Amino acid sequence: MTSNLIVYLIAIPLFSSAVLLLTGRKANKWGHLLGTLASASSFGVGAYLFTQMLAQPAEERAMTQKLFSWINVGSFNVDASLLLDQLSICFVLLITGVGTLIHIYSISYMSHDLDRRRFFAYLNLFIAAMLLLVLGNSYLNLYVGWEGVGLASYLLIGFWNQKPTYATAAKKAFVMNRVGDLGLSLAIMIAFASMGTVSFDGIKEAAPQTSTATLTAIGIMLLIAAAGKSAQFPLQAWLGDAMAGPTPVSALIHAATMVTAGVYLITRSNFIFDAAPTAQLLVVIVGAITLLFGAVVGTAKDDIKKALAASTMSQIGYMILGAGLGPVGYAFAIMHLLTHGFFKAGMFLGAGSVMHGMNDEVNMRKYGALRKFMPITFITFGLGYLAIIGVPPFAGFYSKDMIIETALNAGGIKGILLGSAALFGAALTAFYMTRVIILTFTGTKRWDDEAHPHESPILMWLPMAVLAIGSVASGYLFTRGDALVHWLEPIVAPGEHGEHAELLPPIVVSALALTMVLIGISIAVMMYVRRPVADVAPEDVSALTRIVRQDLLQDAANEAIFMRPGQSLTKTLVSIDEKVIDGAVRGVGAMALGSGSELRKTQTGYVRSYSALILVGAAAIVLGIWVITQ
Amino acid sequence: MNSANYLYLSALLFTIGAVGVVIRRNAIVVFMCVELMLNAANLTFVTFSRINGNLDGQIVAFFTMVVAACEVVVGLAIIVTIYRSRRSASVDDANLLKR
């Protein structure tokens, strides 16, 4: 009967969100509390369900709750049905857990905002949608959540939409996500057309009998979807701009949860990708490119949130890479996802805390020496930092190390390429994160006198502390006895650990990775500790740096390839519609008018010319009769 | 004698009447030409009445006469009205309907 509880996971925050939105200003006083309570209750339900699952044997842990028959047309039958299994419970706990922490954080962070109630309504809406995403038992149910989080993301990025750039950022995120949705839509269509079902179970059953070409097509479409949602190459451009949203949003949606939905999608679709090697190859390529892309972009960012966003992109690249590496990779990808959820959310909240103390300044070049003023923030942020660069025994070390190892062991030239990309990415990660730490917390102060940096209130640092604990401990907990791998086994069914001969033994890989991290740190130290940091970004930099600062020209490329041609196409079509199509319509009218005014000239007003015409007509008729009766 | 001769005559008179309507300018003459055409038509009816051996044609001719009378009465009244305002009975002078 516990399965009947699943729906409350979603219903509680959804209801709370509706209440907050519909009640209006009257709810301003207690809105944030209701929102937080809703999220926390959802977490409570999730935790209870988790304990229930733990009590079951591995094969019986998955629970399904059918709510009602949603769409039932011909052979297209989709139930509104929820599936809670080992994979989704991970996400449920992450979403509601981190979500609740961020709700608590936001109570304080948004306390001066007039629209705090609305903010909490959106957050709750997001929680509900994200839970639906991970709990849906079919691709179509997932799709609803998928777009729901897109909507919530749009609303939250544009939360301060009175600033035009923020509104544009929101729109950009939504539209680029829609490109991803296109992939998801098509994947569902192909799946239905070829297998006659859209539920995970049905497709899992049908997949072995389906042709590889079809599965590859579905896989590629799913990859597009994942790329859109998870800001993977080539649909990555929206994530940096998405930092326009309030910082808790960046922490929850654009770091810990929503952007990782792509990883969930690929992991969930493991039965498709496992049978479609080409699609899988594309997945790892996209992952590898993005992990480097994000890391490179991160090295040149002065905006602390954008630096973290680039880092998110890069870390998700790791996850996608892991998920693309086949059966064993899924678990590592999820593991990295969870650890990343802790440390990245923690760091984002730390960044928010810094901004909170610095009059919402985001430029790291205007920070410096904040360690003394914000000790708790520094410690929590620092722990997150150690976790992300992969220093043992922090969480990131375990998860990232696994992915690097799996990549290296992928076999052949592919393994070497992917492995080196991952290793190089680790070095870059160490570099840019060290840079963030140095610029923000150490060195000399570079801020104006107007700023009065101070430690944040407890409601803000408490969640940061909890997340910091997570970043410290989670990696160890997950890997202890391969806990997570075994937990996920029924879902992703990893075969033997490593189908290929191990390229390098694990210990060597770890050492290599650590070396890379050290190299990264030392370069950063050399560049930013030994030399003074300018409070304005230097202009006399190499062309490469400039390109990196412009996000490797991603916006320029999008503009040149899609936006400008699109705009001119729109303009052309508008004028074609007016001139050619409507012109033809109006032309018919003008022709009638024109021929009328020409014919009018025959109307001389002389009765006699009219009668002459009648006579001619009569003669013509007689002629006609004459000819016919000939 | 072949009754068709009357038909030929009728056709000729009708045509002449039609030409008259077109080329004469005096409204009264135009009207007279119309009368000529009506009469030509009447002749046809009468002739066919004889050919077919029943009186229906004559009835129609009779009706035609009545209609012609109506037409003359109204038409001439119009001519008088126009003449009163324009001091002319020429149909070319009443050309307000032109573009």
Added chain:
Amino acid sequence: MTISWISLTAILPLIGAILLSTLPKSAELRAKQFAFGITLLTAASAIAMAVQFQRDNTDLQFVEVHSWIPSFGINYAVGIDGIALVLILMSVILAPIVILAGWNEAQGGRWSVKTFYILILVLETMMIGVFSATDVFLFYVIFEAMLVPVYFLIGGYGTGARSAAAVKFLLYSLFGGLLMLASIIALYVMSGAQGGHTFDLAKLANLEMSSTTQNFLFLGFFIAFAIKAPLWPFHTWLPDAAASATPGTSVLLLGVLDKVGTFGMIRYCLTLFPEASKTFTPVIIVLAVISIIYGAILAIGQKDLKRLIAFTSISHFGFITMGIFAMTSQSQSGATLYMFNHGFSTAALFIVGGWMIARRGSSTIADFGGLQRVTPVMAWCFFLAGMSSLALPGLSSFVSEFLVLVGTYTRYPVAAIIATVGIILAALYILIPVQRALHGPTTPGNENLTDLNLREKLAIAPVLAAIIALGFYPSPLLNVINPAAVHVNSQLGFTDPVPTVEGK
């Protein structure tokens, strides 16, 4: 005693219109209240009818046949199936909403307020009649007669170049109607040669005719419906008409009247000319796909809010037409559901857009700005309506759009793939005006706009509620539509393509 539900429902607004005409011109408020009451009564009657509808029965229900012009074999014959029922429901629900939402829009017209409501009520009678007619002649008469009240509604109460738009609308529609008339006469003549002159739809459907004849007659009907729907390239009257009409008229025009086109495609094109329908399907699918993309791109390029909404509708009608002619049970059901949903989402867009325009005194998108700060409720309503228009999952239009796409994909994958690109364009054409009008700083001229009052909230609430509720639980409608849609396809000899892999 059996009640003739269709006739009862249809006659109510007409009686209301007649009674309304006896009111003095000055009694504007009473005219509004009376018209509103009558539409509510009509809606109640239609709902009572819907309750008795047997959803698994694919025959026409509530059939009434009375001889009308016996010497030509013309009957007053009505009857509905699931598709017609859904559309009638949509019409009668939208009518009171339109009246309530546009409480003051008849002011400033060429004629009195009373006349406006008389026209609306007469139009409602015809809307019910056109969806329920089963006699082709009766259908044609109503099809053409509907133009008259709309013509006066646009030309008499619209804004801007209303006369020109009304004339364009009228002439364009008449042209299509003329082609259809020619086809109808041809059918009638042929029926005479094959066992007695008749206009009865069921009997005409069984006529034997050569494929050439069928093709020509099909085109006669189809072009009339394609103009009405409107399908690219017969669409140019719509933006003009919608931009000139009052919001309420636009709702009825796009929401209900244009559905006659797509409804006609199902009821007449497919039923009367199954072979020709199959022959022309590739062409029509292509036109539909062009409509989807073209309408969306044009919508992106519009500067006027009403024209933008009109172009989004062209895109949506492309989806509906594609769904109809893909002839799978998903696409067919989806298309009918789409008609219903489009009625509501366009109604919401036009109603809220109309309020915005009425308050601001301009329909140019660039004149708005930052409305979310000034009028949060109105902004939210517009946003939600926009989300429905772009078929956000969880809202009703998603279900229909996805059904159309998935159904089309099983038979015409390429068309479906291209059409799916429309969802990206949909995001653009909704979010661009949302950003310009609602977001950003509040621009001069918008600071003092008032938010929705109680009447307006009451008018828009049921629409938005329906959009959300049907998104999560579309079964009440789908269960009615699906048997009828399957029946239509099976009459054509179409069954759904079988998946290559059987997996459950």
Added chain:
Amino acid sequence: MINYALALGQTAKPEAVLFYILAPLAVAAAIGMLVVKKAVHSAILLAWVMVTLAIFYIAQDAAFLGIVQIVVYTGAVMMLFLFILMLVGVDSSESLTETIKGLRWIAITASVGFGGLLISLLGRATLGRTSVGLVDANANGNVEGLAQLIFSNYVWPFEVISALLITAAVGAMVLAHHERTVKRVTQREQSQARFRSGSLAAAAGLPGPGVFALHNAVDVPALLPDGTPAAASISATLKARGDMLDSAQYQLDNNDNVEEDK
């Protein structure tokens, strides 16, 4: 003459003689209508055509119509024509030069084509039967036969046409009726206006032609009280004809101009 025509109609041969004499004359008269300048002449020629046709009617056993033709047409209708001609100017003659370019040629070509084709068609046509003749139909007399038909089969058209006739009569009346646009000037006002006009020249009104003069011929102008001749007193017809004499010679030389001093 009618009796003669009736007698001729009885036999075929005399009818032919009648036809071949009268038909060319009718055609000639019709053509004459087109070419004569004066409307009166046209009217006379038309009357001739109509009489001819009346004779033909009678010749074709349509005695009633023939009589009606003469009474109604040549009598009433033609009188109406002449009356109107008098009203608008019996002397008005029209120039036969064509003013609308090309019209005459179009008319002649079209009419030659029309007439030629019509006659050609008639020549080609087979009537389907030989002439039956009206002997049977007229067995009870032509007038009785017509009456029979009019009051049985054609009673409805007959009623309608009578309504039409009444309507036409009323219509003509309405058309000819001159709506007064200014107040009617009474005789008294006219008189006052004349005396107050400053000059007494018009005070006495226009005298009849020849009054207060040595002459009383219509072409001699009347003399006004001051002795000057009133040119307006002579009919415009005479003026148009050029028959008017120079009015100056009738001026009274020895007027005493007494009135002007007053």
